[in-house]
Amino acid sequence: xxxxxxxxxxxxxxxxxxxxxxxxxxxxxxxxxxxxxxxxxxxxxxxxxxxxxxxxxxxxxxxxxxxxxxxxxxxxxxxxxxxxxxxxxxxxxxxxxxxxxxxxxxxxxxxxxxxxxxxxxxxxxxxxxxxxxxxxxxxxxxxxxxxxxxxxxxxxxxxxxxxxxxxxxxxxxxxxxxxxxxxxxxxxxxxxxxxxxxxxxxxxxxxxxxxxxxxxxxxxxxxxxxxxxxxxxxxxxxxxxxxxxxxxxxxxxxxxxxxxxxxxxxxxxxxxxxxxxxxxxxxxxxxxxxxxxxxxxxxxxxxxxxxxxxxxxxxxxxxxxxxxxxxxxxxxxxxxxxxxxxxxxxxxxxxxxxxxxxxxxxxxxxxxxxxxxxxxxxxxxxxxxxxxxxxxxxxxxxxxxxxxxxxxxxxxxxxxxxxxxxxxxxxxxxxxxxxxxxxxxxxxxxxxxxxxxxxxxxxxxxxxxxxxxxxxxxxxxxxxxxxxxxxxxxxxxxxxxxxxxxxxxxxxxxxxxxxxxxxxxxxxxxxxxxxxxxxxxxx
Amino acid sequence: xxxxxxxxxxxxxxxxxxxxxxxxxxxxxxxxxxxxxxxxxxxxxxxxxxxxxxxxxxxxxxxxxxxxxxxxxxxxxxxxxxxxxxxxxxxxxxxxxxxxxxxxxxxxxxxxxxxxxxxxxxxxxxxxxxxxxxxxxxxxxxxxxxxxxxxxxxxxxxxxxxxxxxxxxxxxxxxxxxxxxxxxxxxxxxxxxxxxxxxxxxxxxxxxxxxxxxxxxxxxxxxxxxxxxxxxxxxxxxxxxxxxxxxxxxxxxxxxxxxxxxxxxxxxxxxxxxxxxxxxxxxxxxxxxxxxxxxxxxxxxxxxxxxxxxxxxxxxxxxxxxxxxxxxxxxxxxx
Numbered sequence: 001x002x003x004x005x006x007x008x009x010x011x012x013x014x015x016x017x018x019x020x021x022x023x024x025x026x027x028x029x030x031x032x033x034x035x036x037x038x039x040x041x042x043x044x045x046x047x048x049x050x051x052x053x054x055x056x057x058x059x060x061x062x063x064x065x066x067x068x069x070x071x072x073x074x075x076x077x078x079x080x081x082x083x084x085x086x087x088x089x090x091x092x093x094x095x096x097x098x099x100x101x102x103x104x105x106x107x108x109x110x111x112x113x114x115x116x117x118x119x120x121x122x123x124x125x126x127x128x129x130x131x132x133x134x135x136x137x138x139x140x141x142x143x144x145x146x147x148x149x150x151x152x153x154x155x156x157x158x159x160x161x162x163x164x165x166x167x168x169x170x171x172x173x174x175x176x177x178x179x180x181x182x183x184x185x186x187x188x189x190x191x192x193x194x195x196x197x198x199x200x201x202x203x204x205x206x207x208x209x210x211x212x213x214x215x216x217x218x219x220x221x222x223x224x225x226x227x228x229x230x231x232x233x234x235x236x237x238x239x240x241x242x243x244x245x246x247x248x249x250x251x252x253x254x255x256x257x258x259x260x261x262x263x264x265x266x267x268x269x270x271x272x273x274x275x276x277x278x279x280x281x282x283x284x285x286x287x288x289x290x291x292x293x294x295x296x297x298x299x300x301x302x303x304x305x306x307x308x309x310x311x312x313x314x315x316x317x318x319x320x321x322x323x324x325x326x327x328x329x330x331x332x333x334x335x336x337x338x339x340x341x342x343x344x345x346x347x348x349x350x351x352x353x354x355x356x357x358x359x360x361x362x363x364x365x366x367x368x369x370x371x372x373x374x375x376x377x378x379x380x381x382x383x384x385x386x387x388x389x390x391x392x393x394x395x396x397x398x399x400x401x402x403x404x405x406x407x408x409x410x411x412x413x414x415x416x417x418x419x420x421x422x423x424x425x426x427x428x429x430x431x432x433x434x435x436x437x438x439x440x441x442x443x444x445x446x447x448x449x450x451x452x453x454x455x456x457x458x459x460x461x462x463x464x465x466x467x468x469x470x471x472x473x474x475x476x477x478x479x480x481x482x483x484x485x486x487x488x489x490x491x492x493x494x495x496x497x498x499x500x501x502x503x504x505x506x507x508x509x510x511x512x513x514x515x516x517x518x519x520x521x522x523x524x525x526x527x528x529x530x531x532x533x534x535x536x537x538x539x
Numbered sequence: 540x541x542x543x544x545x546x547x548x549x550x551x552x553x554x555x556x557x558x559x560x561x562x563x564x565x566x567x568x569x570x571x572x573x574x575x576x577x578x579x580x581x582x583x584x585x586x587x588x589x590x591x592x593x594x595x596x597x598x599x600x601x602x603x604x605x606x607x608x609x610x611x612x613x614x615x616x617x618x619x620x621x622x623x624x625x626x627x628x629x630x631x632x633x634x635x636x637x638x639x640x641x642x643x644x645x646x647x648x649x650x651x652x653x654x655x656x657x658x659x660x661x662x663x664x665x666x667x668x669x670x671x672x673x674x675x676x677x678x679x680x681x682x683x684x685x686x687x688x689x690x691x692x693x694x695x696x697x698x699x700x701x702x703x704x705x706x707x708x709x710x711x712x713x714x715x716x717x718x719x720x721x722x723x724x725x726x727x728x729x730x731x732x733x734x735x736x737x738x739x740x741x742x743x744x745x746x747x748x749x750x751x752x753x754x755x756x757x758x759x760x761x762x763x764x765x766x767x768x769x770x771x772x773x774x775x776x777x778x779x780x781x782x783x784x785x786x787x788x789x790x791x792x793x794x795x796x797x798x799x800x801x802x803x804x805x806x807x808x809x810x811x812x813x814x815x816x817x818x819x820x821x822x823x824x825x826x827x828x829x830x831x832x833x834x835x836x837x838x839x840x841x842x843x844x845x846x847x848x849x850x851x852x853x854x855x856x857x858x859x860x861x862x863x864x865x866x867x868x869x870x871x872x873x874x
Contacts, residue, residue, distance in 0.1 A: 052709065060622050068579045142586055144579040207623060223632045224824025226709055248709050252822045256688055257703050260696050266703070387835065418837040422572035451581065460583040 045519045045538045046265040050246040053531075054258040054267035058224060058251050063206040064185035065137055068144035070530065073181050077530045078229050078247060080185035080212035083112050083131065084178050088524040088535065091348060091443045093179045097126060097186060097213060107170030107482040114161040118236045120188035121210075121217045128163040131155070133189040135165075137201050145183030147460075148441060170480040172487065173444035180442040181530055187211060215534040216247060226250045235534075242522070242537035262287060262515060268538065269531070273515045275333045281515060290514040291335060292525040295344040297438045297448070298336075300383075300399060300505040301464040305427040308379055313371040315502040319357040320364035321406045322399060328508050331394045335513065339506035341499040342449060346509075349445045349491040354499050356506070364406050376407025381432035383410055386417045392435040395507065427458075427465040436463070437510075443528055445491045450475045453498050466503035540865065544858070551854045555847060559611070562846040563604050566839050573620045573837040594620060607843065616847075617840030619833075626844040629829065634848060635719025636706060637825035640817070641810040643741050644749030649803065652753040656760025656799075660768065661787055671757055678754025687747040687820035694743060701743050704822035708736045744821040748814055752806040759802050763795035770794070796867060804860030808853045 059072035064080045067073060083098040095101075098112040118126040132155045138146055151171045156164040167174065178184045188211040195205035210218040215237060216229035227249040231239065250267065252258045255274050261267035263284065273281065282289040302309045302318075309315060328336050337345060341354035365375070373379050383399065385392045393414060400410040413431070423429045440447040451457055454475050455467035471494050478490035499506075514525060522536040574591045575582070582590075591597045595606065607617060616626040659671035694701040706721055707713055714724035714733045722741070725734035767773065768791055776786045815827030826845055833841035864871045 047710075066623075142589065143582075147579075147581040147583070147586070203623070220712065222713055222824070223629070224636070224828070225705055225707075225713075225822075228709075250705065250709055250822075251824070252704060253819050253828070254688075254704075254822065257691060257820070257822065260691060260703055264696065264699075416569075416571060416835055416837065418573050418576045418835075419569070419571035421575050422570060425572070425575065457581075461581045 048538050049244055050248055051244045051269070051520070051533045051536060051538070052267045053247065053249045054252040054261050054270040054272075055249045056251070056253050056255070056258070056272040058227060058249070059221075061207045062210050062218070062221075063203060064187065064212075065134075065141050065146070065183065066143050066203070066207075068182055074530045075218075075227055075229070075249065076185060076210075077181045077214075078216040078533060079210045079214045079218060080187065081214045082178055082181075082184040082186065083114075084175060086179050086443070086526055086529055088529070088532070089526055093175050097131075101175070103175075103482075105482075107172060107480065108167045110165040110167070110174060111158070112163050112165070114163065115236070116161055118213050119234060120190070120213055121232050121234075122188050122191055124188045124190035124211075126186065126213050127160045128157040129160075130186055130189045131163045132157055133192060134186045135184070137187070137192060138183055141201060141203065145180075145441070148177045148180070148183055170482060172479060172482055173442065173446040176442035176444040176447070180528060182441060186213065215243075219246075224251060237534070242539070243534060244537055247533045262517065265517060267517075268520050269514070269516045271515075273513065275335055275513065278333075278335075278513060278515070286518050288514075288516050288518045288520070290516070290523070290525065292512045292514070292527070293337065293346055294509060294512045294527045295347055295440050295443065295448075296510045296512065296527075297339065297344055297440075298395070298435070298507045298510060299339075299438065299452075300395070300433060300435050300507060302433050302503060302505075303427060303430045303465060304467070304503050305465040306430070306432055308371070308373065309381070309432060311371045312501050313367045314373065314379070316357070317364040317367035317371070317406065318403065318408070319502050319505045320360045320367065321402050321408075322357070322505055322507075323359050323402055324357075324507065325359075327395055327398055331391055331398065332508065332510065335511040336508040337511070339508055341495045342453065342504070342506055343445055343491070343495055344440075344448070344509045347440075347443060347445060347448070349488045351492040351495045354495060356499075357502070359402075361405055368406060368408075376403075376409075379407070380409040381411075382413055384420050384423075384431040384434040385412060385414050386420060386435075387414055389435075395435055399505075424463040425459070430463065430465065434463075440528070446475070446479045449491065449494055449498070450479060453494075453503060464503045466498075466501065468497060468501055471497050471501075540862070544862070547854075547858050547861075551851070551858075554854055555850060556608075558850045559608065559843065559847055560604070562843055563600075563607070563839075566837070566842045567600060569837060571837045573839065576836060577620045594618060607840075611847075616844040619841050620838045621833075621836055621841070626840045629841065630826065630844045630848055631719065633824060633826040633829045636823060637811060637814050637818070637827055638852075639720045639722065640741065640744055640748060640814055640823055640825060641807060643745035644747075644810050644814075644817075645752065645803070645807050646749075647745050648749035648751075648753035648756055648806070652756025653760050653799070655753075656757040657764060657787060657792060659757065659761040660764035661783075663765065668761075671761070675754035675757045678750045678752075678757075681750065683747055683751065683816045684820055686750060687744070687817060690743050690747060691820070702736075702740050704740075704744075704820070706737060706740050706824065707733060708740075711736050744817050744823055747820070748810055748817040752810060755802060755806060756799060759799050760795065763798050764791050767791045767795040793867065797864060800860055800863060800867065804856050808856050811849060811852055 055071060057071045059075050060069050061067050061072055062075060064076045067076055081096050083096060084093050085096040086092065087094045097115055097118065099115050101110060101112045103110050114128060120126060135152065135155055139149060139152060151168045152165055153168045154166045158164055187206065191211040192202045195202040197204055208221060213236065215232055215235045217232045219228040219230045221227045229247040231245045252261060255272045258267065258270035258272055259277065262270040278289055281287055302315050304310065324338055328334060328338060338356060340356045341351055343350045368374065368376055383396050385396045396412045400412060403410045420434060423431055438452065451461045453466050453471055454462060455472050458465055474490045474494040478487045481487045512525060516523060519538045520536055521539050574594060574596055575587050578587045578590045595603065610617060614627065616630065619626050619629060655671050659668040662668050691703050695703040702708065711733055714721055714730045715728045717724045717727050721737035722734060725737055773786060773791055776790045814825055815831055817823065818825040818828045830845035833845060
C-alpha cells in the first residue's frame with residue numbers, strides 16, 4: 001500500500017509538473033536558436049539521401065489528368081513529365097520530353113519532335129502514341145485541368161517520335177499551357193490499358209498509382225500520414241551529380257509542429273509556417289527563409305451585375321476608399337506587392353503605365369455623389385469570406401471600416417467555400433462582393449485576363465460577372481494573334497479598360513515564403529512550377 | 540440476456556435509419572454545391588453537370604437517399620466527392636487510427652484516474668487529495684490543443700524523447716494491414732521496430748486526449764467511494780477486522796464502480812468524437828480529421844459515412860457498458 005501511495009504521489013507530481021515545465025519549454029523556445037543541438041545540426045545533415053517535406057495536407061488524387069490542387073501537383077510533378085516545361089526560375093518554355101517543336105504559320109498546328117529511348121517506369125516506351133493516348137484521356141475525362149486544352153481538335157501520330165496537335169483555332173499560349181504542371185503530363189499507355197475497368201480509362205487505378213517517365217516513382221502512400229517517392233533508377237535524365245534518392249511528404253497539419261520539425265532537422269521543408277514567425281525563424285542560421293515574388297493574386301470582386309454595383313463609379317469609389325498600404329502592411333506583413341491593374345507585375349505584357357487606385361476619400365465621395373449616392377446614402381452590401389481564411393477576413397474587416405468612412409454599410413458573412421461557390425453559379429444568386437485568391441496555371445496574360453474578365457468564362461471562373469464587349473474582342477484577338485508585339489499591345493489596352501471599369505479591387509500579389517533547412521542546396525523557386533526535388537540535394 | 544442484446548441490436552438498426560435520414564437531410568439542406576467545388580475552378584456548366592451525373596447527384600433527393608440505403612445494405616458507403624475513392628475504404632483507413640488512439644487514451648485515463656480517485660477518497664483532505672483535485676481541475680480546464688503543443692515542446696523539442704506526430708516513423712513502413720491497429724498488427728506480424736515506433740508515437744496523443752477523461756474518472760471515483768465508505772457494510776467489513784486494502788478494493792470499489800463504468804462508456808464515445816483536436820495537433824490520420832474535412836467541403840457521402848460509423852460505435856459501446864453492469868453487480872439482471 002505504501003509503495004502504491006509513493007507511486008501515486010510521484011505520478012501526481014509528474015502530472016502537475018508537465019504543464020509547468022512545458023510552459024518553461026515554451027519560453028525557452030523563444031531564445032535564440034544557437035543551442036548546442038542547432039550547431040550539431042549545422043554540421044551534420046540528417047537523412048542526407050532523403051528530402052523530407054512537412055506538408056499540411058495530402059494529395060486528393062494522383063491522377064495527373066484530374067488533379068488540380070497543390071498537394072496533388074507536388075507529388076505528380078516528381079513522377080510525371082510533360083512535353084515542355086518552364087526553365088527553373090524563368091518564364092522561358094524549354095523542352096522536357098519533347099526535343100523541339102514548331103508551329104504552323106496560322107498557329108493552328110503544333111508539331112512536337114520527341115526525345116528517344118525514354119521509358120515509363122512500367123517498361124512501356126515513350127513515343128508519339130503515348131502522347132496521343134494521354135491527351136485523349138485528359139480530354140475524354142474532361143475534369144479539373146482539361147479546360148486548358150479544349151481547343152485541341154485532333155492529335156496525329158506522324159511517326160513514332162513525331163506528334164501533331166491540330167487546334168480548333170490559333171491559340172498562342174498553347175505552349176505555356178503545355179508547360180504547366182496540371183494536365184499535360186504523359187501517362188504510360190500500357191498502364192491505362194491494363195488497369196482500365198468498365199471504360200474508366202484506369203481512373204480508379206491511377207488515383208493511387210503512378211506510372212510516369214520522371215525521376216521518382218511512388219513507393220507508398222499511407223493515407224493521412226505520408227507519401228514516399230523513391231528514385232527511378234532508369235530515369236532518362238540520369239543520376240550523375242548530386243540528388244536525393246527519396247522524397248517523403250509528411251502530413252503535418254499544425255504549423256507549430258512544422259516549425260519544430262524544421263528546427264530539429266526532421267523536416268527539410270515546411271510549407272505552412274505562418275508569416276508572423278518568419279522573422280524569428282530567419283534568425284536561425286540552420287534555416288533558410290526565401291521570399292519570392294509570385295503571380296498569386298488577391299482581389300476583392302464586385303458582383304458587376306447587381307444593383308448599384310452595376311455603376312462603375314460606385315465600384316471606383318470603393319476602390320478609392322480602400323487602404324491598400326494598411327492592408328499589405330497590417331494583414332500581410334509587407335509580404336506582397338501592390339497590384340497595378342488586373343495583371344500581376346512581372347508577367348509578360350503587364351502594363352506598368354497603369355495608375356493604380358490609391359486611397360483618396362475625397363475622390364471616392366465625389367464619385368458616389370456623381371453616381372447618385374451622396375454620402376453613400378442607401379448603399380448596403382454584403383461581402384463573403386471563406387471559412388478558415390483569416391487573412392481574407394481581416395481584409396474584409398479593413399474594407400468594412402474603410403467603407404464606413406464613405407457612408408457605405410458593409411456586412412461580412414463567413415461561409416464555407418462550397419457554399420460561396422454554389423452562390424457564384426449565377427449573378428442573381430452571387431454575393432454582392434467576395435474576396436478571392438487566384439493563382440494562374442501558366443505564365444501568359446491569357447490565363448489571367450481571359451479567365452477572370454472575359455464574358456465567355458461567366459458561369460465558370462469569371463465570378464464577378466464582368467462583361468465588356470470591347471474587352472472580349474481584345475482578349476479573343478490576343479489569344480489568337482501570332483504576332484507577339486501585337487498581342488502585347490492588345491493586352492495592354494485590355495488592362496487599361498479593365499482597370500478603369502474596376503470589376504474588382506486589385507489588392508496585391510502575395511509573396512511566396514519558402515522555409516527550408518540551410519543544408520538544402522539547389523532550390524530554385526518558380527512561380528508556376530512546384531518544387532522539383534530532382535534538382536536538389538542536401539549538404 | 541441474449542434477448543436483451545438482440546433487442547438492443549434491433550434498436551441499433553432503427554437508430555441507424557433515423558440517423559442516416561437526419562444526416563442526409565441536414566447535410567443536403569446546407570446551401571452549397573460540393574460538385575461545383577470538386578469539378579475545379581475553371582469548370583463550366585457542362586463539366587459540372589457531367590461530374591454530377593457521374594456521382595449520381597443529378598437525381599431527386601428521395602431517390603438519392605433510397606439509392607444510398609440500398610448501396611449501404613450491400614456494404615457500399617458511396618464515393619467521396621473530393622477524392623472519388625469509396626468512402627468505405629477511406630473510413631476503414633482512418634477509423635482504426637482513431638480507435639487505437641481512443642482506446643489508449645482511455646486506458647491511460649482509467650489506469651491513472653481510478654487509483655488516484657481511490658487514494659484521494661481514502662486520504663481525504665490530505666496532500667494527495669488536494670494534489671488530485673488540482674490535477675483534475677487542470678485536466679478539466681486545459682484545452683487539448685494547448686496541452687498537446689506543450690507536450691510536443693517538452694518531449695520532442697526539449698527532451699528529444701518522443702516523436703512529434705504521426706503514427707509511425709517515416710523511416711519505417713507501417714505493419715502489414717490486419718486490423719489497422721498498428722500495435723496489434725506489428726505484434727501479429729512480428730515487426731518489433733514498428734511496434735516500438737507505434738507505441739512511442741501513441742504516448743503523447745493518447746495522454747493529451749486522455750488527460751481530460753482522467754480528471755473526470757478521478758473525481759467520479761473519489762465521490763463515489765466516499766459515498767460508499769459511509770455504508771453499513773463497509774463498517775461491518777472493518778468490524779470483521781478485514782485489512783483496509785480488502786475493504787477498499789474488494790468491498791468499496793466494486794460497489795462504487797457502477798457510475799464510473801457509465802462514465803467510462805460515455806467518455807470513450809466522446810473520446811472518439813473529440814479526438815479531432817488531438818489528431819490535428821499530432822497529425823494523427825484519424826476519422827475526426829476526415830469528418831471535419833468532409834464537413835468543410837460538404838462531401839455528403841463522407842459526412843454520412845463518418846456519422847453512421849460513429850453512431851454504431853456509440854450504440855455498441857453503450858451496450859457493452861450496460862452488459863458489463865450485470866457482471867459487476869449480480870443484482871442487475873436483464874430480461
